[in-house]
Amino acid sequence: xxxVASTSAETPSGRSIWIDVPDWAGNIAGQHVDVxxxxxxxxxxxxxxxxxxxxxSPRLQLAVDKxxxxxxxxxxxxxxxxxxxxxxxxxxxGWFVWSPSVEQPVQLIAGGSGVVPLVAMIRAHxxxxxxxxxxxxxxxxxxxxxxxxxxxxxxDNITYAYTRSGPPDATIGRxxxxxxxxxxxxxxxxxxxxxxxxxxxxxxxxxxxxxxDASLIKTERFGGA
Amino acid sequence: xxxFTRGFSGRGRDNNPALPPGQYLTEDFPVLSAGPTxxxxxxxxxxxxxxxxxxxxxxxxxxxxxxxxxxxxxxIHCVTRWSKLGTTWRGVSLDTLFADVETEYDYVMExxxxxxxxxxxxxxxxxxxxxxxxxxxxxxxxxxxxxPARLLVPHLYFWKSAKWIRGLTMMAEDDPGFWEQNxxxxxxxxxxxxxxx
Ligand SMILES: Cc1cc2nc3c(=O)[nH]c(=O)nc-3n(C[C@H](O)[C@H](O)[C@H](O)COP(=O)(O)OP(=O)(O)OC[C@H]3O[C@@H](n4cnc5c(N)ncnc54)[C@H](O)[C@@H]3O)c2cc1C
Numbered sequence: 185x186x187x188v189a190s191t192s193a194e195t196p197s198g199r200s201i202w203i204d205v206p207d208w209a210g211n212i213a214g215q216h217v218d219v220x221x222x223x224x225x226x227x228x229x230x231x232x233x234x235x236x237x238x239x240x241s242p243r244l245q246l247a248v249d250k251x252x253x254x255x256x257x258x259x260x261x262x263x264x265x266x267x268x269x270x271x272x273x274x275x276x277x278g279w280f281v282w283s284p285s286v287e288q289p290v291q292l293i294a295g296g297s298g299v300v301p302l303v304a305m306i307r308a309h310x311x312x313x314x315x316x317x318x319x320x321x322x323x324x325x326x327x328x329x330x331x332x333x334x335x336x337x338x339x340d341n342i343t344y345a346y347t348r349s350g351p352p353d354a355t356i357g358r359x360x361x362x363x364x365x366x367x368x369x370x371x372x373x374x375x376x377x378x379x380x381x382x383x384x385x386x387x388x389x390x391x392x393x394x395x396x397d398a399s400l401i402k403t404e405r406f407g408g409a
Numbered sequence: 410x411x412x413f414t415r416g417f418s419g420r421g422r423d424n425n426p427a428l429p430p431g432q433y434l435t436e437d438f439p440v441l442s443a444g445p446t447x448x449x450x451x452x453x454x455x456x457x458x459x460x461x462x463x464x465x466x467x468x469x470x471x472x473x474x475x476x477x478x479x480x481x482x483x484x485i486h487c488v489t490r491w492s493k494l495g496t497t498w499r500g501v502s503l504d505t506l507f508a509d510v511e512t513e514y515d516y517v518m519e520x521x522x523x524x525x526x527x528x529x530x531x532x533x534x535x536x537x538x539x540x541x542x543x544x545x546x547x548x549x550x551x552x553x554x555x556x557p558a559r560l561l562v563p564h565l566y567f568w569k570s571a572k573w574i575r576g577l578t579m580m581a582e583d584d585p586g587f588w589e590q591n592x593x594x595x596x597x598x599x600x601x602x603x604x605x606x
Contacts, residue, residue: 185412221414229419230431230490255420263416270414276605278591279443381440385553388445398445399524405440 188268189243194331198249198297199261203270205242213238213308214281214301214376214404217246217274221256231256234301234378234404235275236332238308244272247331249297251408280376280404284312288400291369292320293387295379298406299324299331302378306339321367323347323359323383343367359383361390371395378404427484427494429599435491438554441568443587446553447523449573454557456541457576460512468506473541473558476501481540483563485570486599498561500542503534514579518586519560519571526586527571528595529562531579538564541574566597566604 186203193199215238220230236245250261264270282290282305290309292302299322309318319341324330325348336342344350345359345367355363364387368375375396377387384405392398428434451470458466468476481498517534519527533539542561543550550556555572562570568588589595594603 221417221419222412223417223419224413227419227422228431229417229433232489259414259417268415269412271412276592385440385446389448392445392448398447401444403442403444405442407439408437 186244186270186272188264188266188270190266191264194247194333195249195329197261197329198247198331200236200331201246201248201260201264203244203246203272205244205272208240208242208244209275210240211235211238211244211275212281212283213304215275215277216301217244217272218276219246219256219260220271220273221259222271229256232276233260234304236300236303236307238304239311247297247300247303249331277404280378280402282308282374282376284308284314286314286374287316289317289369289373290319291373291375292318293323293364293368293375293377293379294320295323295383295387296325296329296406297331298377298379298383298404300378301404302376303332303335305376317341317369319343319369321345321364323379326350359387361393364390365394368394371397373400375401376404377401379406380408381405382408425494428492429486430602431604432486432490432492432599435493437491438493439487439489439491440553441487441489442553442572443525443591444523447521447573448552449522449557451557456506456558456574458506458510459576459578460510461514461579461581462511464511466506466510470557473501473543476505479540481542481561481563483561485563485567488566488568488593488597488604492599497546498540498542499544500540500558500561502537503539503541503560504537506541507535512579514581516580516583518578518580518584519569519574520576520578521571522573522575525571525588527569527588528580528584528586529565529569530583530596533562533565533569534577538562564598566594566599568593569597 186205189202216234323345543558
């Protein structure tokens with residue numbers, strides 16, 4: 185059980201939620217929690233959300249994007265507020281994780297809110313002092329839709345791929361295999377791909393076409409088409 | 410005992426007795442995979458059953474297709490909480506494939522193209538409870554859903570229905586597979602909500 189410490193807008197449709205979980209045992213970058221909501225009649229709905237935070241801190245950070253016709257995400261984005269209790273289970277997932285023992289260069293590839301567990305990895309990487317290179321390719325609708333924009337702004341190892349609109353000098357439109365090839369670290373790097381299912385399917389199969397070893401590509405599919 | 414979530418009323422209630430606890434109905438077919446979808450060619454496809462003596466029983470795609478097929482109408486339940494009711498599959502019963510297999514072992518490791526594994530008790534794969542499925546709703550099974558062929562073990566959470574199935578190995582003990590080593594339950598009964606260990 186956690187208590188919402190604060191929330192803040194990340195994008196027009198998404199926000200960050202900080203939750204205090206006093207007995208939290210710590211988590212590795214990339215893991216997620218299951219959030220369970222309970223209505224007055226006992227009805228429950230549970231969804232998974234990645235942790236943007238990692239390490240021993242009992243203050244967890246989630247970042248949630250609202251699906252307009254969704255059941256849980258509109259509640260978390262529009263209704264939840266500081267002081268609310270939230271039932272969580274986790275940390276979950278032992279595969280889609282990065283820890284400093286990974287020695288290869290790391291290419292992170294995010295679509296939309298898929299950046300959440302990857303930001304946890306960027307933070308853990310910075311905190312660890314690991315010398316393995318790590319870079320991010322972030323596909324997102326427009327500059328306003330970027331999660332963690334201020335924090336990522338300060339980093340120089342990020343390539344943005346805007347799908348709807350962006351700065352005048354940017355190529356706008358969905359990622360293609362060619363643009364992917366130009367933006368990612370060479371074959372032999374560890375790759376983490378996260379986002380909507382269709383995005384992850386396309387990117388992961390292009391990576392394999394480009395010669396990346398399937399066993400070095402880890403994926404997390406958030407759902408949707 | 411859980412507390413109520415302030416201000417949450419929830420959407421429609423799926424008061425459907427066919428839904429195991431904590432599951433919701435979906436019309437989509439979501440995808441749970443840990444890596445890229447492998448490209449498996451039926452020209453080189455093969456399925457094996459390996460026993461404790463080292464004996465390997467093999468089928469290629471043509472041989473699989475020549476075996477008697479069954480139509481399976483079933484509900485499926487994913488550990489990530491979606492369920493689909495009344496899905497239709499076509500495939501070959503594991504009873505047919507195990508007909509000439511001699512083994513004393515009680516557990517099975519399922520191996521996939523792409524390297525993933527998941528474990529199950531042998532008795533859960535017998536007596537009309539498991540198939541190699543190659544057709545979904547009348548169409549060849551999509552690669553992202555495990556095509557050309559996946560295991561179908563619908564009474565367990567769906568990760569036990571290994572996608573891109575390539576072989577089964579008999580085991581003396583119930584050793585955990587890839588998914589189980591990464592946090593999923595060793596058995597995975599949706600009615601007991603055995604999601605994680
Ligand atoms: C391991 C894991 C980690 C996740 N981490 C995050 C996270 O950090 N931040 C976050 O915002 N979400 C995350 N998700 C997605 C999240 O769990 C929910 O699926 C999402 O918030 C939608 O829930 P909902 O109840 O609002 O929509 P639902 O009521 O479940 O669905 C409404 C409609 O949207 C479709 N849909 C469901 N999920 C998606 C999707 N991701 N994209 C597009 N369409 C979809 C459904 O098929 C349905 O038609 C994660 C998912 C997984 C599996």
